[in-house]
Amino acid sequence: EAEASIRVPIDNLEGRWRASRGRERVALLPTHEALALGLITLWPQAPKAAYYASSNAYLTAAAIANPGAASSDKKYSASRVAEERDQTDLLRDIFGNPFRPATADPRWLTSTAVTLARAIYEDRAFDRLPILADALEEAGCDEPAVLAHCRSGGPHVRGCWVVDLVLGKE
Numbered sequence: 001e002a003e004a005s006i007r008v009p010i011d012n013l014e015g016r017w018r019a020s021r022g023r024e025r026v027a028l029l030p031t032h033e034a035l036a037l038g039l040i041t042l043w044p045q046a047p048k049a050a051y052y053a054s055s056n057a058y059l060t061a062a063a064i065a066n067p068g069a070a071s072s073d074k075k076y077s078a079s080r081v082a083e084e085r086d087q088t089d090l091l092r093d094i095f096g097n098p099f100r101p102a103t104a105d106p107r108w109l110t111s112t113a114v115t116l117a118r119a120i121y122e123d124r125a126f127d128r129l130p131i132l133a134d135a136l137e138e139a140g141c142d143e144p145a146v147l148a149h150c151r152s153g154g155p156h157v158r159g160c161w162v163v164d165l166v167l168g169k170e
Helices: 002-019 022-027 029-040 043-065 074-095 111-123 126-138 144-151 161-167
Strands: none
Touching (some): 043 074, 074 161, 111 126, 111 161, 126 144, 144 161
């Protein structure tokens, strides 16, 4: 019953959002935020909630960078695209490739690799990831995705899939 009482207003908000364009859509950003929050409360709508939450983040970033601009303005669009790309990079750092998940070979988990990964995690010292790649490689790691990720420029954040893999976090 509670779900039904929320679903009708959410469906109305979603319809208004989908029909809006340009400055009207910018004006509806608070409505979009409400839609994201409302959808988060509905478990069956979790994929939509994730979509609206991330969409709201990049739209808000673009609006802050370009106050008063319509979503059709080139600078607004460039800001939106840059924010989408940054969010995608963060997701890749946290989840890796979900279609080809890596597993840690126990031989890689030497005391050096685990100690280094723990220090990277606790100190947020992601500049040490290339050193972790070297330690893993010396321990026999030949997994290209693991080594390439450690040697990439990032961005890297706490929750980095390689650090979590080495530390046995899920």
